[in-house]
Amino acid sequence: MSELNSNEPRLVLMIDDDPLQIEFGRTLAARAGYRFAAAEGGRAGLRAAHEARPDVILLDYLMPDLTGKQVFEELLRSADRRVRHTPVIMLTAQSANREEQRRLLDAGLAAYLYKPFGYHELLNVIDNVLVFAQTRERNRQLERQARQSFVATARTLVTLLFAKDPCTAEHSNMTADLAEAVALTCGLAEQDAMTVKLGALLHDVGKIGVPEHVLCKPGKLTCDEMAIMRLHVEYGDEALSGVPYMETVREMVKYHHEWWDGCGYPFNLRGEEIPFGARLVSVVDAFDSMTSDRPYRNSLPLAEAHRRLRAGAGTQFDPALVEALVETLGKFEPRRGRSLDLQFLEELSPVV
Ligand SMILES: [Fe+2]
Structure with a gap:
């Protein structure tokens, strides 16, 4: 031709x-x-x-x-x-x-x-x-260019986030793998599960904008510091605005701290008003936080983490997704310390 x-x-x-x-x-x-x-x-x-x-x-x-x-x-x-x-x-x-x-x-x-x-x-x-x-x-050609720009942007954001805070990096990596597995348990197609994986990987991307003395503080945050930390949702939302094909991922970033009962932030959305991907990231995010060591506390035993997940079903979490996570954990072995692998981005056909 x-x-x-x-x-x-x-x-x-x-x-x-x-x-x-x-x-x-x-x-x-x-x-x-x-x-x-x-x-x-x-x-x-x-x-x-x-x-x-x-x-x-x-x-x-x-x-x-x-x-x-x-x-x-x-x-x-x-x-x-x-x-x-x-x-x-x-x-x-x-x-x-x-x-x-x-x-x-x-x-x-x-x-x-x-x-x-x-x-x-x-x-x-x-x-x-x-x-x-x-x-x-x-x-x-335009589609190929937009796709290349999408992959490059995703790589840049992940690299920046991981450079800023190794603790967030490890957490995001784990959350991404587990979120993808839960998405597959829920019956999502592979491409959609990969989009969830990217959303989970980037869910805390706004932490790039949080000052280090707050982000890496080795103790409990004060109320003022907590308010600053919560801004990471807005920073992440802004960072992804206008990026081609990032709308679905952006929803997960924007709404991953909303609660099923409407008591989350920043919009107090409730139930299915919260996009599915954000509800899924929320429950996996909480589980990984509970089961990993933090500067100010040790990880919880697995049984206790399961108990807290179930206790949060219907208040903090979508009950169906708590069950999907528990089912996934029965067959999925989370591996900590695994290096970041972004190869899946090449296979991902981004959906707006
Ligand atoms: Fe977060």
Whole structure:
């Protein structure tokens, strides 16, 4: 496929078993200023699509070795991304199966052209399809850039947070692994569970903005210091505002200190007003805090942490998520001291 801004004439590949039809296509392409390649039959056409990398394919529906439908489906399965995305115009009889035509259009077929067609008709369809394909390719590029920016931002924020406070780093790492496991227990799809994992990893990202004498104080916080510490929710919310694809993660950051009974902060949301991811992070966050050593206290025994979780079900926590966490802990072994692994970000298709 020609590069987006290339001035080289576009290459049209015609796949047809009829040599007369191919000659017709060649003449029209030459008159319109397109480059032209042809393949006689479906199998030859598939080879040519991979070798020539055309900008558009004119594909005959009725061919003896493979039908146009089969060729199109093979193109969609190609390991070559450019081949998969080459726009295909199906040349077919007016009487063709309408339902199948709709299915192929849904699958990504660019257009149908009914035989017999003339010069202007063919040219019109090719021109329109090429403009559409160019717009679509540009959108794909923008999406790729936004995705790269999302991954880079997530990496930067995690790195900054972990550099600021090793204690928060260890806690966030643990919370992330456990939150992902609980999300899977709750039946979330893998991609959604990974989003929860990222939300859990970043839930305290606003602590970057909390002064160190408060953040790392080795004793109980005063009321004033507590008020400063609570601002981490707002700092985190601000840090993520406007970052592409971060809206779901931002909700977990913003609402992870809300309580099921409405007594949390900063908005006193209650029950299902609190987004699911934030409710999930809240319960896992509390569990990990209880079961890890802090400068001012030792960790609680596991049985006591379970008791406190259950005691908080319906007040601090979503009762269903307390049960999901307990169930997850029965099969999931939290591993402390594990180094941070952000590889999952590459697999994550971020959802707005
Ligand atoms: Fe927090």
